[in-house]
Amino acid sequence: MTTLAGHANAPRGSIPARPSILQQMWTSRADYLYVLPAIVVMLIVIAYPIYYTIELSFFKTPPGLQLRDKIFVGADNYTAILSSEVFWRVTINTVIWTLASTLIAFVLGYGAALALHRDFAGRAVLRAILIIPWVISAVAASYIWKWMYHSDFGIIGQVLVQFGFTDRQPNFIDNVHTVLPSLIVVNIWREFPFAMIMIMAGLQTVPEQLLRAARVDGASTWQRFWHVTFPHLRGVSTVTILLLAVANFNSFIIPWIMTGGGPSNASHIWITHIYELAFGRQRWGVAAAYSVLLFVILMALGYFYVRALSGNEKEQGA
Amino acid sequence: MRNYGFGRALARGMAVSTLMVSMMSTSVLGQSVDLSKWSPEYVRSIAGTEEFDTAELCGAVTPLDYEGRLTFWYQGVFEGDPDLLRQYYKDFFEAFRATYPNIELEEQALTYNDLLDKFRTALLGNAGPMVVRLQILGGVEFASKGYLQELSPEDVGWKTEDFWPGAMKSVMWEGKTYGIPTNNETMALIWNADIFERAGLDPEAPPATWDDVVAYSKQIHDKLGVAGYGLVARKNAGNTPYRFMPQLWGYGGGVFDEADPNPTYEEIRLDSDASKQALQASVDMYVRDQSVPVSALTNQQADNQPLFLAGQLGMMISHPSDYNVMLDLQAKATGDDQTKAQTVIDNMRYGLIPTGPDGKRAVVFGGSNIHILNPEYVEGGEVDEAAAKAMVCFWTSPEWSLKMAYAGSNPGNLNGFKTKWMKERLDSIKFLDVTTSMLPYGVPFPTLPETPEIMNIIIPDMLQNALTGAMTVDEAAEDAAEKVRALTEGGGL
CATH class of the missing domain: 3.40.190.10 (Periplasmic binding protein-like II)
Structure with missing residues (x-):
């Protein structure tokens, strides 16, 4: 306040000139020196691969040529991708996979966190059990689920048959219509504990006195949740959703191990498709172009993530 | 034995x-x-x-x-x-x-x-x-x-x-x-003589042609409720071309002219009538008769082996080593499972890979x-x-x-x-x-730099497109031929 008032009363010509960026850097040179090693490492392991991927996306790499003999094709790879039927199919799969996995895992995790926030006998044991899917190896989990879903002898199908829900073994992962939802179920199973842990951490920050005051004022359980708990969890919820979305966009292990993107590309998402293009088919240029597009999308998500984090910090600072 | x-x-x-x-x-x-x-x-x-x-x-x-x-x-x-x-x-x-x-x-x-x-x-x-x-x-x-x-x-x-x-x-x-x-x-056809007998087939006579494989597979499935033939159509797995190419060549088809005495690899034959017939045989088994494992699209041969040992599979194409694999698996089984496995091993038979309708026999x-x-x-x-x-x-x-x-x-x-x-x-x-x-x-597989992609990606894709109904047999074969054409011309996705 003092500063503002002071500025308002000061003569116009006496406003001090804002130092240039270089001046600011020089003033804070010690800080820059401290972060220099990290910046150098990042330039080597992040900036160069990004540059190389962008460069490679403008070249063609036929199977009979080495990568160094690549042929410049301008934006042909991008044109080919955007006009390809497979691209749109894989994109739709990726959107369904990311949205469904993220939202359902978040809702389940949120519910589990609220339930486990209450005090009851066996809470610690239940919490430990619910975390298991998250700590188990994704590779091992994928193989286990693949066998449980097995279209001829899978235990899930056998149970459904035994209990009379169906008269023949259901086809989960060998069918173009059911494969993606089946994989999403596995992904949700693996990810909801992460959301649960994040929300449980967030619940620790909800002021107990506010909840007590609301109870004294006669607020119902729902009203206390909606008007006190929920607003306090908004920041951590946003961060959790963004982290889940980024992880799901980059998901590889579950679809690759369980189906390899099949049958008939029905479970290919961007990452598995990029992997197949690069390592299975050596279309390094096309795979690079896909990666650049994915990079742009993830950068946008990253921007919102940083904004959400900044928002949280401001809220906490206030 | x-x-x-x-x-x-x-x-x-x-x-x-x-x-x-x-x-x-x-x-x-x-x-x-x-x-x-x-x-x-x-x-x-x-x-x-x-x-x-x-x-x-x-x-x-x-x-x-x-x-x-x-x-x-x-x-x-x-x-x-x-x-x-x-x-x-x-x-x-x-x-x-x-x-x-x-x-x-x-x-x-x-x-x-x-x-x-x-x-x-x-x-x-x-x-x-x-x-x-x-x-x-x-x-x-x-x-x-x-x-x-x-x-x-x-x-x-x-x-x-x-x-x-x-x-x-x-x-x-x-x-x-x-x-x-x-x-x-070179692989061979393996069959379970006991399953053949119970299905009303001659236990010592393997199917002579690929059309017989389709018919035998259906008969086994209809009579006994087990899978007749161990179809494999997983992508990115060597098992798939090793089992489908003999069928493709047997019917007179091919990716190129690789089954001819002096191949030039210049003519693409995946969309020929003969190739479509071979693909149709797989579709008949998987879609029409449902006489092969439903899991064929995600299975490898290693998944067929336990099915065969459990008496749940009538025929498959594999190496002679599968006999030793069966012995290894049987040694790990216990109780009734071991007895059942022994019955399968006693009834295991090997024969030449079937021919196409014109008597053509081929194997990778x-x-x-x-x-x-x-x-x-x-x-x-x-x-x-x-x-x-x-x-x-x-x-x-x-x-x-x-x-x-x-x-x-x-x-x-x-x-x-x-x-x-x-x-x-x-x-x-x-x-x-x-x-x-x-x-x-x-x-031999075509000696071209593009062969790994053709065999590991394009052929399994063609099979999966037809078996899942994503495409008709004609469409799947023509789509695959087009992909091979684009690939050999240096283009395509």
Whole structure:
């Protein structure tokens, strides 16, 4: 306040000139020196691969040529991708996979966190059990689920048959219509504990006195949740959703191990498709172009993530 | 264990086989063994007739006291292989280290489905091994890119005539030789005689044609409720082309003209009527009759093996090693499962792969080849040539090319058939005769850099598109043909 008032009363010509960026850097040179090693490492392991991927996306790499003999094709790879039927199919799969996995895992995790926030006998044991899917190896989990879903002898199908829900073994992962939802179920199973842990951490920050005051004022359980708990969890919820979305966009292990993107590309998402293009088919240029597009999308998500984090910090600072 | 019943089919096939052998080479008479006489009886007659001292032979290439260092990647055993083979791999490296105690060997085993991806990635970073043993369809891709050194059997003390002509084709690129075959394999049809009998089929008569396979599979499924034929259509897995290509060629189709005596690979035949007929046969089994495992789209052959052992599968295409795999699996079973498994093993039969409607019989001429890399693509930028040649000589020797193929395939070096271990193998490995009888029907994969993508991606994609109903048979075949066309012309996604 003092500063503002002071500025308002000061003569116009006496406003001090804002130092240039270089001046600011020089003033804070010690800080820059401290972060220099990290910046150098990042330039080597992040900036160069990004540059190389962008460069490679403008070249063609036929199977009979080495990568160094690549042929410049301008934006042909991008044109080919955007006009390809497979691209749109894989994109739709990726959107369904990311949205469904993220939202359902978040809702389940949120519910589990609220339930486990209450005090009851066996809470610690239940919490430990619910975390298991998250700590188990994704590779091992994928193989286990693949066998449980097995279209001829899978235990899930056998149970459904035994209990009379169906008269023949259901086809989960060998069918173009059911494969993606089946994989999403596995992904949700693996990810909801992460959301649960994040929300449980967030619940620790909800002021107990506010909840007590609301109870004294006669607020119902729902009203206390909606008007006190929920607003306090908004920041951590946003961060959790963004982290889940980024992880799901980059998901590889579950679809690759369980189906390899099949049958008939029905479970290919961007990452598995990029992997197949690069390592299975050596279309390094096309795979690079896909990666650049994915990079742009993830950068946008990253921007919102940083904004959400900044928002949280401001809220906490206030 | 009763004798397998493939006599009549074999007798009928001998004339064809002789003709095919002659087509595989213009100089069959120069071979180490007389391929024009190839038959189970001939193989028996030459087994145990010659002795080879590996250390002495390879010592002439690289002195046994040579000091050096070698990095080596190889396609090793995987979950579908028998324990016997694991032991031979272990013995091989022990023997190599004992023979060349001063060569520091760093070996790394990779599975069939992982090796190409890892090798390609390593080469991009000039971090490859000095020597690599690759699946037969991989060599040309890397030779065409200049990653491999020229390497012929003569460079390690053997003669080109010591190897199958068809196998030598797979290491040739633009008239030069870039590797040496380590082993060659041809598969056979395996069936469960007990299932055949219970389904009302002649237990000792395998299906003669692919149309019979479709009909038998349906009959088995309709009568017994178990899968008739072990269809495999997983993507990115070598098992799929190894099982579908014999069917495709049998019907008279092909990716190109690779099944012709002198292929040019210029004409694409995936969308021909014959190729569509072959694809239709798979669709009939999977979609119309539902007589094969539903899980065929995600299965590999390793998934069919336990099904077969559990008496849930009537027929499948595989190696003779599957008999040993069944014995290994049975040993791990307990109680009733062990008894059931024994019944299946007692009823296991091997026969020639069925023919197409016109009597054409074909099988993938499979196997692996060993190569030496050019130094600039090797980690450290150097290849220890002498150490590399010692390894190549050792693995392609009559002794080890046979032992490393003991249960599953056949020695790359034809002299392996003359060793005492071949004689021992004929007595101990059941059904070996059938797969050695299939060798003359072997069709090598097209020797093009694009072949791995065609076989591992485009062919399985075509199958999956048709089997899932995503496309009709015509559409799937035409789509695949178009992809091959675009690929060979240097375009396409």
